[in-house]
Amino acid sequence: MVNKIEHLGIAVKNIVAANATYEKLLGIKPYKSEGVESEGVITSFFMLGESKVELLEATKADSPIAKFIEKKGEGLHHVAFEVDDIVAEMKRLREDGFQLLNEVPKKGADNKLICFVHPKSCNGVLVELCQEIKN
Numbered sequence: 001m002v003n004k005i006e007h008l009g010i011a012v013k014n015i016v017a018a019n020a021t022y023e024k025l026l027g028i029k030p031y032k033s034e035g036v037e038s039e040g041v042i043t044s045f046f047m048l049g050e051s052k053v054e055l056l057e058a059t060k061a062d063s064p065i066a067k068f069i070e071k072k073g074e075g076l077h078h079v080a081f082e083v084d085d086i087v088a089e090m091k092r093l094r095e096d097g098f099q100l101l102n103e104v105p106k107k108g109a110d111n112k113l114i115c116f117v118h119p120k121s122c123n124g125v126l127v128e129l130c131q132e133i134k135n
Helices: 015-026 064-072 086-095
Strands: 002-012 032-036 041-048 051-058 075-083 106-108 112-117 127-132
Touching: 002 015, 002 064, 002 127, 015 041, 015 051, 051 064, 064 075, 086 112, 086 127
Parallel strands: 002 051, 075 127
Antiparallel strands: 002 075, 032 041, 041 051, 106 112, 112 127
């Protein structure tokens, strides 16, 4: 079951400049920045109530974010939804005919397990499922 919008992911060319823009826009500073080597990105997170804005800058020319920016320019990259059981949600979505971009969940930023749903399955929107990693 989907609980809420966890975050909106925004692809940016320069995370330092984008952080400055979003600090002014939102009136707050990011609470966290981290690299995700497997995705070839550096991320920055802003907390807005129960949801977040995630800025993503490519660190590799062949990363999904670099390819997105090359094709579409900077902008909204994905919508992430929080789930309690990512494995069960992936199974449910596969059974309902959704095309997943991951066979199994993988570790993402902000202490999350993640999986992406192909935009062709979601009216052109890349959807990310997120589950908090419980230690």
